[in-house]
Amino acid sequence: xxxxxxxxxxxxxxxxxxxxxxxxxxxxxxxxxxxxxxxxxxxxxxxxxxxxxxxxxxxxxxxxxxxxxxxxxxxxxxxxxxxxxxxxxxxxxxxxxxxxxxxxxxxxxxxxxxxxxxxxxxxxxxxxxxxxxxxxxxxxxxxxxxxxxxxxxxxxxxxxxxxxxxxxxxxxxxxxxxxxxxxxxxxxxxxxxxxxxxxxxxxxxxxxxxxxxxxxxxxxxxxxxxxxxxxxxxxxxxxxxxxxxxxx
Numbered sequence: 060x061x062x063x064x065x066x067x068x069x070x071x072x073x074x075x076x077x078x079x080x081x082x083x084x085x086x087x088x089x090x091x092x093x094x095x096x097x098x099x100x101x102x103x104x105x106x107x108x109x110x111x112x113x114x115x116x117x118x119x120x121x122x123x124x125x126x127x128x129x130x131x132x133x134x135x136x137x138x139x140x141x142x143x144x145x146x147x148x149x150x151x152x153x154x155x156x157x158x159x160x161x162x163x164x165x166x167x168x169x170x171x172x173x174x175x176x177x178x179x180x181x182x183x184x185x186x187x188x189x190x191x192x193x194x195x196x197x198x199x200x201x202x203x204x205x206x207x208x209x210x211x212x213x214x215x216x217x218x219x220x221x222x223x224x225x226x227x228x229x230x231x232x233x234x235x236x237x238x239x240x241x242x243x244x245x246x247x248x249x250x251x252x253x254x255x256x257x258x259x260x261x262x263x264x265x266x267x268x269x270x271x272x273x274x275x276x277x278x279x280x281x282x283x284x285x286x287x288x289x290x291x292x293x294x295x296x297x298x299x300x301x302x303x304x305x306x307x
Contacts, residue, residue, distance in 0.1 A: 072096040075103045135161045148179050155188060164195035183209055183216045190224050199231035219249045223257055230261050252278060256296045263303040275304070 072092045079088045091099040138157035142150040155170035171189035179185055186205045194202035206225045209216055226241035242258040255274045262271035282290075282297070290297075 069096055071100040075100045148174055148177060152185060155192065159192050159195065164192050168192035168196050183213060187217060187220060194224060194228055194231065199228040203228040203232070219245065219251065219254065223254055227257060235265065252281060252293055253296050256300045260300055260303040263306070
């Protein structure tokens, strides 16, 4: 039995090592992983892999939604206070995310851009945040610049989010052929309710009922079985979808 445990340690370390190489992480992680197979692997999972996973982002969405329901302005107030006390890049990132959640997209975009001027200039998560903010602020061209640079540097990074934001940016720029191709690619590759909903919203807005119909049928079938938590997670995009369905 001890040999089985040892084998699992090594397999976990190998899995993490492959992730290091494929996702362009710092190579010192390889030293950590093979010097301390179990401990190093667990640290890598919690520090690198889980923060970028769909599960982790879903959990964050639930926590943020609950916090906003109890005190809508709390996170923004605390983010401003933290940045005023200690104006680090990390606190500026937190403030940018809080501004975006609060609907202050233009200010959020400016904060994200400020983060990208220093040592975090190549940080993919910040660029993704900037893309979200610029798109929400109505500057789809700037959003698309960030998304294109993310794909050029690391094609696998947050692939679903990047694809969906790219499709929405192309749609906002009236690049309909490219937007359709990106939406269809995202629907085929990821098949999540968020992707289907965004695809359906675009199809409804462009009068493409032939595309919207099957997507809406899939969403309606799945959403009928959702529990309260799943409805809460999907409420932002579903609210937009309901508005698109009601539009003349």
